[in-house]
Amino acid sequence: MSAPTPAPDLLRIATAGSVDDGKSTLVGRLLFDTKSVLADQIDAVTKASVDRGMDTPDLSLLVDGLRAEREQGITIDVAYRYFATPARSFVLADTPGHVQYTRNTVSGASTAQLVILLVDARSGVVAQTRRHAAVMALLGVPRLVLAVNKIDLVDNPGEVFAEISAEFNQITASLGYSSDQVQEIPVSALHGDNVAIRSENTPYYDGPTLIEHLESVPNDVDRGRAQDGEEHLRSVGLRFPVQYVIRPRTPEYPDYRGYAGQIAAGRVSVGDEIVVQPSGIRTTIAKIDTADGELETAHTGRSVTLLLTDDVDISRGDLISSVTDAPEPAQQFTATVCWLAEKALRPGARLLLKHGAKTTQVIISSLDALFDEQDLAVLDAPETVELNQIGRISLMTAEPIAADDYQVNRESGSFLIIDPQGGNTLGAGLIGDALAPLHLSQAAAV
Known part of the structure; x- marks a missing residue:
């Protein structure tokens, strides 16, 4: 049997914020600074920016791909971007800022382990900031980053940053977040201040850059929001929704009966006792098949086919769970x-x-x-x-x-x-x- 392949350190993140807070520019800056953009894409963006009379490349053009988005200068649909640093890989959902696209924001943030919530330093916390923070709390997003953008455009930036951070922390505390689940960072997405490189223009800030924080923040796959002021580890057993029953019925596999799907939570090993819901029948894992061969153990996110020691009546939509904490139908x-x-x-x-x-x-x-x-x-x-x-x-x-x-x-x-x-x-x-x-x-x- 082949040994299970270690899962890469992948962090799922999303952006949120009000219109014109600079989300697309920040995402473009992240892609640019992590060298996740091809040279011809940079050339195309530079040419388009010059045609618009700009002195520097408009990095938002790297992500606002829809014609309507470019015409209006806003993000409409959720766009997924992929980038990596030597320390970690990232999947980023760039979500809309308009209130009428809140449903798109919910979709993009529903799988995020961290959300970067942008605020324009000139406007401060606005209605959409409160709305997005509340949505993230309801979705159970474990961590938030408050990126106070365009910090270079305000007088007394240190004072402005402190005031916005204090107001935002008051909101997140009322939503159940603890102080170690929220990080505030003053940035200029346009110039790259505190995105990948620590800026000399923010002497009042001694925290990490955005990239440094994204690289070092704990990967909260199994962590929930704070309860009673302390972060807690959620220990969830196996959750395996059966998507397909495999019965080849061929001379080579006359008795093969496998249950295919993706592990939604927990882990499964050969020899584990499991329970099938909603019937409540118990049996044992006999074998774990994958496209790459058999496994002894498989973890969350892995697509596998489970074979059981007993002939059990299982169909698509049933749930295979660990016995100790199986949900009650x-x-x-x-x-x-x-x-x-x-x-x-x-x-x-x-x-x-x-x-x-x-x-x-x-x-x-x-x-x-x-x-x-x-x-x-x-x-x-x-x-x-x-x-x-x-x-x-x-x-x-x-x-x-x-x-x-x-x-x-x-x-x-x-x-x-x-x-x-x-x-x-x-x-x-x-x-x-x-x-x-x-x-x-x-x-x-x-």
């Missing part, structure tokens, strides 16, 4: 949903719910609360949940769903709500009450 539960559709969500709606590889019918039993991201408040019993709004709802599914609370595990605690007629995605859901910390903060304030 349920048909009624509470969830937090970000609504992505033009047509509002109302109580009694009959839709489809997709969790992992399982799709089942669902009824929206009630709309319990609506999140006001500006006041960081929770409003009870709304009549509807509109486009880009976030609310707490109660659901009832036609079949049992074996899911974790989202705050325990993001992968096995999330789902999609789908239009049964057109097949369009209507909402992104998080199992459990992600708004609970906000209820607590409100009660404490009172």
